Amino acid sequence: MRALLASALEGLTSPVKITEVESGFEALRVLPRASYDLILTDINMPDINGLELVSFLKNDAKYRAIPLIIVSTEGSERDRDKGLSLGADAYLVKPFQPGELRRIAEELLAGDGRTDGAT
């Protein structure tokens, strides 16, 4: 899944550097080490859930401004909506088309603010 996301993002118009992490915990550890332009997170993760990560990021002055995309599965609309209400900028429903992800990512990186995300 991560590889799929990464390969989709590698096709962006301006080249990007991607950091893959395996879990919410690892994300928490790598976040302070560099500055990021876009964050993608799943909701179901082994340690902390994606919503908790979103809540953390969007309530922290250092990370609040980074655009954030939630990747959710079909049927978990409630969790997805919660994510958006916690401040996530867009969502992507698995299975997704790489083009969709690129479109959303381009919009967010261009600083267009919120998008409607995938439909």
Added chain:
Amino acid sequence: MARRRSRSRAGSKADQEFVSEAEEILERVRLDLADLRDQQARGTEVAPDLVNRLFRSAHSLKGLAGLFGFQPIHDLAHHLEDVLDALRLGKLVLHASAVDLVDRSVQLFSALLEAVGDDAALAAAAEPVPELIRGIEGVKQPPEAPSEAFAGLDVNPSLMRALTEYEEHRLRENLRRGRHILLADATFEIISFEDGLSELSAALREVGEVISTLPAPGESSDAQIRFSLLVGSDLPGDEVASRLDFPDTSIRSIRSGTEAPAPEPGSGPPVAEEPPPLADLRDLESLKSISETVRVDIRKLDELMNLVGELVIQRGMLSELIARLSGDAQTVRIGNELSKLHKVLDRKLRELQAAVLDVRMVPLRQVFEKISRVVRRLRHELDRDARLELRGADTELDKLIVEELVDPLMHIVRNALDHAIEPPDERRAAGKEPQGSIRIEAFQRGNHVVISVSDDGRGIDLEALRERARSQGLVPPDEVPSDRETLDLIFAPGLTTRSEVTETSGRGVGLDVVRHNLTLLGGAVDVESTPGRGTTFLLTLPITLAIVQSLVVAVGAQRFAIPLTAVHETLLVEPTDIQRSEGRELLNLRGEALLLRRLAREFGLPEADPDGRRFAVVMGLGDARVGLLVDRLDGQQDTVIKPIQGPIAAVRGVAGATELGGQEPVLVLDVSAFLAEALGRREAA
């Protein structure tokens, strides 16, 4: 030969798989349910684990039915799981109506499983499902309020917003259980927070459930990170805090627990529960064990066994060919080389045969469990107090034999409980313990498994039995059968030792049927009894029916096979050794009279030289013995016994047919028939 009772449903393979797995689950439920009733009846505290097991069984059944798409079974299991969940969590008091519902569900499940494979029957069987579900809903507490705001929780709303649906549910459950809700705040160095956090989580799981782990935003420096853990626990916050000794950790109560309704003494499991993570782990374990086992239709094993059997026959032909090659000077070298190869082949074939046989073996445990369940039920129904002792549950038998064994064994046990064990008062008067005892013991003896069923009841009244047999015309009026013969009369068709037929022992199914069924399996049943002291039934069964070693004997040109398991020894008999008495021929075998029978006469074959030397094959099952006179012994062979069809099937003394090396069909003798007649029994054809 006994054939496996074929399952009448013509369902698909998936259906069969589902049914067989579901039946296994249901069997566990029945067993646990019987234990539960037992514990309730005794007034002892119901073991929490028992309810937990029932819950897990319902959960497995639900999952299984869901997987295979059996909606009514899934729905019923789902509701049952809910109610059992409530029971195991102590939210529901375990009163009789709840147990009855589980009981009724089990019965309904059985009916539904019976109907699998026949859509119309399944729909009909599913009719009572909604009503039962309503009944289950009736005993459950009012359903939880959907997503009520967790009012009264003294906690940062951003934490609540970050809970997933499942975590919300867990929180609600903890609240409903009246648990304390705690918030543990801990700060860790960011480079090593995972270790510290997992230690803290593990410690908290010892005292409760970690519902959510939230990294706390904003306040942490770059080098540190703070987490808030939402915990449900039976212990109040200060106690948890004092138990846990973690640096930089604060624990506070955000909602005090409410006293859960105390279960009535002995009526419910205590509220204390292992935390769900543990239960989840166990689910995983049980899944694992399923994946390590392969379910195989026994017919497939039969096929495999047949193939092995045919290989065995081919090997026999090969060995004859090799003997010819080795016997000829021109081919002796190649014959000897082939012979070496043949030995290796032979060894491997034996290993293969043993391995295939081993796959068919199952322990008697399942049968024992079924019996103990029935005994528990009967104890209440018959008001007989009897202890059931089971030994040798690990003794293994061919699956096919085990299946056919259940009914005869059950019959004997029922008889013991219904007729043999006296009511407590009568027992006291006879100077016995008021509680009777039924002991079932299984052990292997050579190629047979012996199962003994002993009771310490009133024993069999031989005089009454003789009278009864005489009045029913089973014994001529002028004949006085010996004690041994009299005892054996209980296996005679149509004989009942009691005039009233009870529900328990059933009508019309007597010990004659038991003997008949065991005989079909190549087994035997014997009885020993001491008046006032008790009765013991001895069931002797071959370990497998699939491949048996046979002794090949001949009368003239006709050859027969005798299963070697029934052969005790063979003797060379001179005509002068044979004594005659009352039209019977007898042989003095180390001081005991052995009844002789001539195989030629049994089948109306010409005897080459009636007064010549003969071989006597001493055959026996259980304690019975008979000597069979034959012209020749032609050695031992592995034989695959096949049932025969047509008129020969009705011939007494023939158990089936087999092929020998030269592809010559040979009849296999039914040893029990010879023994029966040797004992002077007259069995209905």
